[in-house]
Amino acid sequence: MIRLSKKADYSLMALKHILSKENQPSSTREIAQTYGIPFEVLAKLLQQLTRKGFLISQHGTKGGYSPAKLSGAITVRDVLEAIEGPQAILDCSNPRKGPCEQEKSCSVRRPLARVEQKVLDLLGKTTLGEI
Amino acid sequence: MIRLSKKADYSLMALKHILSKENQPSSTREIAQTYGIPFEVLAKLLQQLTRKGFLISQHGTKGGYSPAKLSGAITVRDVLEAIEGPQAILDCSNPRKGPCEQEKSCSVRRPLARVEQKVLDLLGKTTLGEI
DNA sequence: TAATATCCGTCATCAGGAGTCGGATATCTT
DNA sequence: AAGATATCCGACTCCTGATGACGGATATTA
Numbered sequence: 638m639i640r641l642s643k644k645a646d647y648s649l650m651a652l653k654h655i656l657s658k659e660n661q662p663s664s665t666r667e668i669a670q671t672y673g674i675p676f677e678v679l680a681k682l683l684q685q686l687t688r689k690g691f692l693i694s695q696h697g698t699k700g701g702y703s704p705a706k707l708s709g710a711i712t713v714r715d716v717l718e719a720i721e722g723p724q725a726i727l728d729c730s731n732p733r734k735g736p737c738e739q740e741k742s743c744s745v746r747r748p749l750a751r752v753e754q755k756v757l758d759l760l761g762k763t764t765l766g767e768i
Numbered sequence: 769m770i771r772l773s774k775k776a777d778y779s780l781m782a783l784k785h786i787l788s789k790e791n792q793p794s795s796t797r798e799i800a801q802t803y804g805i806p807f808e809v810l811a812k813l814l815q816q817l818t819r820k821g822f823l824i825s826q827h828g829t830k831g832g833y834s835p836a837k838l839s840g841a842i843t844v845r846d847v848l849e850a851i852e853g854p855q856a857i858l859d860c861s862n863p864r865k866g867p868c869e870q871e872k873s874c875s876v877r878r879p880l881a882r883v884e885q886k887v888l889d890l891l892g893k894t895t896l897g898e899i
Numbered sequence: 900t901a902a903t904a905t906c907c908g909t910c911a912t913c914a915g916g917a918g919t920c921g922g923a924t925a926t927c928t929t
Numbered sequence: 930a931a932g933a934t935a936t937c938c939g940a941c942t943c944c945t946g947a948t949g950a951c952g953g954a955t956a957t958t959a
Contacts, residue, residue: 639771639772639887640859641880672874680906683907684907696956697956701905713827726771735780742804745781759890760883768879775916806918809917809919815938818937827925827926829933832935
């Protein structure tokens with residue numbers, strides 16, 4: 638199956654929320670309650686997004702997360718790669734997997750790789766501003 | 769993550785193999801050995817593809833599978849849906865899943881659904897003939 | 900100092916993907 | 930008729946990865 642993980646969904650929702658309130662930082666608790674996302678899960682995601690440079694974090698009371706980029710400068714693909722690592726639709730083009738057993742005899746690899754590239758391009762062209 | 773399952777990969781390879789030898793039926797064993805696919809797994813896939821009308825099966829010695837359609841009449845999406853059921857990138861548009869918890873508060877659903885549609889269209893336009 | 904944040908590693912749970920096993924049925928060759 | 934080669938089908942195990950829970954440390958504000 639082809640699908641977006643919950644983590645990816647949560648990340649996109651949270652980023653959009655934070656971007657829509659750039660004047661004041663949004664706390665994990667606030668976002669979690671608003672969208673019904675498990676607190677601990679969301680916390681990890683926001684930490685990751687901060688390390689990757691999408692957000693700026695602020696400790697203490699009145700703290701929370703603020704955007705580090707404009708919504709037009711973040712693509713769906715950027716977010717997916719920050720949360721889930723390199724995106725690959727085919728196992729044989731996935732750097733996290735080992736070599737493909739069928740490599741030599743596989744007749745569909747190259748053509749499917751073109752399809753894969755088109756999908757990734759589409760995700761790479763869609764910014765959070767458009768979402 | 770976004771990815772094609774092994775089943776989908778195997779199915780595409782097998783279909784392409786069978787289509788390339790339409791004069792004589794291809795047996796499960798022959799295909800499994802050629803591409804290093806587990807026999808039992810491939811057998812199930814070919815049975816499914818037969819029930820869905822992509823292949824014609826022939827029992828007995830010299831039996832095997834023959835194509836039921838032209839390669840240009842089968843799309844990647846057709847195959848995915850035959851093997852894995854309705855394709856959905858978002859859980860909230862997946863008929864196999866229950867209702868989405870965040871439905872009311874989710875701000876990304878509609879725009880992401882447009883992206884999803886584009887990906888599905890791309891898969892629906894790519895035929896086995898092009899692969 | 901108390902309250903509210905982020906921060907971080909670790910563990911538990913569980914569904915779905917991937918593959919195995921056993922046995923039934925149909926067809927061709929000898 | 931017998932044996933070999935096929936497809937056919939259900940049920941089962943195994944295991945990775947997605948998801949989420951817990952405990953505790955650190956930073957900031959009132």
